Amino acid sequence: MSDVTASAPPPPARRGFGRRRASDEGPRASFRQLLPYLLEHRRVLVWVIVLSVLGAAASLAQPLLVNQVITRVQHASPLGWLVWALVGLVVVAGLLSGYQHYLLQRTGEGVVLSSRRRLVARLLNLPIAEFDQRRTGDLVSRVGADTTALRAVLTQGLIDAIGGALTFVGALVGMLIIDPVLLGLTVLVIAVSVVVVVLLSGRIRNASAQAQKKVGDLTAAVERAITSVRTIRAAGATAREVAAVDEDSRGAWQMGIQVARISAMVVPVAGIALQVSFLVVLGIGGYRVASGAISVASLVTFIIFLFMLVMPLGNAFGAITSVNSALGALGRIEEIIALPGEDARDAQTASLAQLRADAPAIAFDRVSFAYPVLPGEAESAPVLREVSFDVPRGKRTALVGPSGAGKSTSLALIERFYDPTAGAIRIGGVDVADLPRDELRAQLGYVEQDAPALAGSLRDNLRLAAPDASDDACRDVLEAVNLGEVLARSPLGLDAPVGEEGVMLSGGERQRLAIARALLAAPPILLLDESTSSLDGRNEQLMREAIDAVAEHRTMIVIAHRLSTVVDSDQIVVLDHGEVVGVGTHSELVASVPLYRELAKHQLLV
Template sequence: MTDVADSPARPARPARRGFGRRSPDDGPRASFRQLLPYLLEHRRVLVWVIVLSVLGAAASLGQPLLVNQVISRVQHGSTLGSIVWALVALVVIAGLISGYQHYLLQRTGEGVVLSSRRRLVARMLNLPIAQFDQRRTGDLVSRVGADTTALRAVLTQGLIDAVGGVLTFIGALIGMAIIDPVLLGLTVLVIGLSVVVVVALSSRIRVASRRAQEKVGDLTAAVERAISSVRTIRAAGATAHEVAAVDIDAEGAWEMGIQVARVSALVVPVAGIALQVSFLVVLGVGGYRVAAGDISVASLVTFIIFLFMLVMPLGNAFGAITSVNSALGALGRIEEIIALPGEDERDSRTASLADQRTDAPAIAFDNVTFAYPVSPQVSARVADLDAGAPTTNGEPALVLRNVSFEVPRGKRVALVGPSGAGKSTSLALIERFYDPTAGTIRLGGIDIAALPRDELRAQLGYVEQDAPALAGSLRDNLRLAAPDATDDACRAVLAAVNLGEVLGRSPLGLDAPVGEDGVMLSGGERQRLAIARALLAAPPILLLDESTSSLDGRNEQLMREAIDAVAEHRTLIVIAHRLSTVVDSDQIVVLDHGEVVGIGTHSELVATVPLYRELAKHQLLV
């Protein structure tokens, strides 16, 4: 069983808050400056897109001028000549430019999504283990999937296209000013009001979008939890209950999606209303001015075309505001993870393995004290409830207290004790999944905190209690820590742990899939595969956490023989609840409530440590 103390409390889900209010758990909001690096990675393509936007704007602005000439010549009975063909050419050119620009933007948008996913995954897989204890897997997956996808909209829904739109807007504005400043003043008044409305709503869009992405993260986490435990749920007859639980999260995501839709619904029609009102004003006032002889019919038609060209990029700009604010809400969640310090960034790197002393123990604990880090969410919840706290007087509860013991080189040392004693935590500290709260752990006389984690872990082979089989083939699982291992070596190590028959089940041999989470293997086979993976890497120190707990008597004996064979000239630290598997260890360390209560051989501990004697008596070993 996993140590109870080794499983830190899971953060409570935040309570629902009223829409539009800023709360501490809304998380950081991304700024446009944080978005720029993603865009600048593709600056060459974007420069070309901007050039196309300028050319497209020029082609569009030329069309009203040619229309003016066409109407004037018709009114005066002149021949049209090549003007019509020039107008057709501008329309075709503008269409081709728009299509190619759209392709480039879509392609660049996918590039932004790819680069953001690469950065996020690289950071995520290098986060300290404590971060994974405090966060839900489904929410992290949602950031890689849904949140990064939201960045595509920045490019595909108007931001870069707005650059050409600005030129069209300015060109149309100048053309309208030349034709009739009075009509332009009325148009600007209507459009100015619409801009004020959009700016006022933009901040609400960003907040709503971020909360919607968080709700999608909750939903993904709930689905991931249900799918990963589907067999347990079915066996417990809890399918309906889990469906209802997931439905609550789905409804939460729906509610926040509706909130985004409500705000967006206020923005989307603004451009349309501005166009309609402007058109009606220009048509009414312009018709009056034509009748009064202040402007010609050709000028009025040209003004109306410029009006459409003025409002269309304005609509694109409104769309860009909406899409950018939505993307910044998602980017805030992405940057929240990227901003976290990676595990490797905490390495002091002041020592190397060459500094090891041959006369020093392979592993030594020196007054090691440890408490699992408690997230702010957990602390706040504990303060509210004042019960069930994983803390003592406001401080995290200690899992290990002044633990000291040595593991001689080439020896086998067992850690035993009741559940929650701190055994698995001790191995996690050796692997530097966490660092001690106080005290020192040494490898060959070197403080492991001074070693780069990759160098340290290259010396260790670690088999977790519930070591997972990764989705993929047998070869993929075996070569995880030894990517250069040959197929013959893989077959040999499988035979050593009595997994040779697994190869015979499928004609694919080492390429045979093990299924998601190793579902095509039994529990004992998954455990043996994990041990085979560690043995294939052949590190000088092996850490085995309940490595034979899922095995029957025959396979346990074969496994012990395999471990004995590879343990020669290696150091082993073994955790076991079944004392029969460790009675022949060179040294046994007895832990209870995070403290060392005895160190010695089996016979010495039976005689001197009451807890060990009781454990041995219950297992009929005395």
């Protein structure tokens, strides 16, 4: 076990075991935060609005033509062009509606795409500490389910509601002209329905945000179970994991039911308003026709306008539901986008050109570090306490010590996955905090203790840090780390897939592939964390020979529990409980450092 797992928020956080943040309780966004996503497509939306206006005009003209048709029929006058004009308006309105629907669907997909691009770009640039504290499945859910929910803003009512508003106003004016009394009664019924929807809209937004969070919990639980399925099977814990996922599934279901329950109160409102308004208009309107206040043609026209008035109202109610649901999802998206990126607070006042050849390759100067914790939690114990040592240029330095001593943490600080809480780390005499991270990391080849193999081919894995490497270079480095047999066993060669998380490779092969990836990039400094821990004796010897071959004129820092792999290092730094307890060669440390002597004795090296 490395010191990271012993002292830090556990790395399995990326697989679903991490802690939850208080902010995951259901963040909500405002409509103002939604506008930038819509304005990216303003040109298309302008055309959609134009189509809505034309469609509304075509729809509003239909009752007027119906009025003329009924009047001519009553007076036994020929219909002439009126029927054809009415049919033409119906066809034009249908065509405009269909094209508008296509543009909305297309724009909705564009909103989803842009939101995913922004979210993924932010996710992959977050500080490593954020991944320690969040669950991978929940983050994946934000990229998938939450961004998809934004489509509903366009496809389920918002722009339709704009066109519907024009129809609503036009119908309102037409009804006012025909009979102000009937209009007053209709507006009274509709006003009641609007008040009901406004009261329910806030509850819909809250419930939708909670529902999206529950979907994130479910995704995290499934991702945890799938990535650990072999361990779960071997432990006989399948039934318990199924029950745990089922619990999260029920939580998502319950929140979905709550959203449905509230939405179910909204959906009938428009229908009830239409039915009540229709009955009122039919009853009172019939009486007014009988009294001679209005004509039959006017009453029929008024009823058609009534339908045109209430149908957009239904669209508006639907828009309120979809927008509130989308704002709940957008809140979770914006929560991540609002987080500062890894480089947000970096000064970046230096460059690689300022590195000094006469300075140590790497120097720790009174470095202390404690892993960050969530707000409100007790501070974690320091992992490193005023650690100081120099790494000579072109030499091999080994970090040794018991688990939890701070070895892996030291490499993580060199890579600037975290920054020291006190002290400084310098490369070539320049504080790493002053260098752009991409320039710093270009100087470092880092092999983690449990270095993952990425899903894809052998070539994809090797070229991760050296995208321009030739196939011949890839084959050479695989042979150098004794992975030629992996090439030989598949006719696909470098295109052979390694499987999800390298499942088609053995543990030792995955580790050698990670080392080959670092060697192919040929950086001036190599950081190897337990790089031979998964290898048998023969492959370990071959690996040491390969590393020796590329280590010439390179600076290396090697972490090892097996002292036999580092006894010939130019310098060995002994760490214990986050402090340096000895620096020297193997023979010097055996003679002067009791802890190192004890470690060597247990491994039969003295």
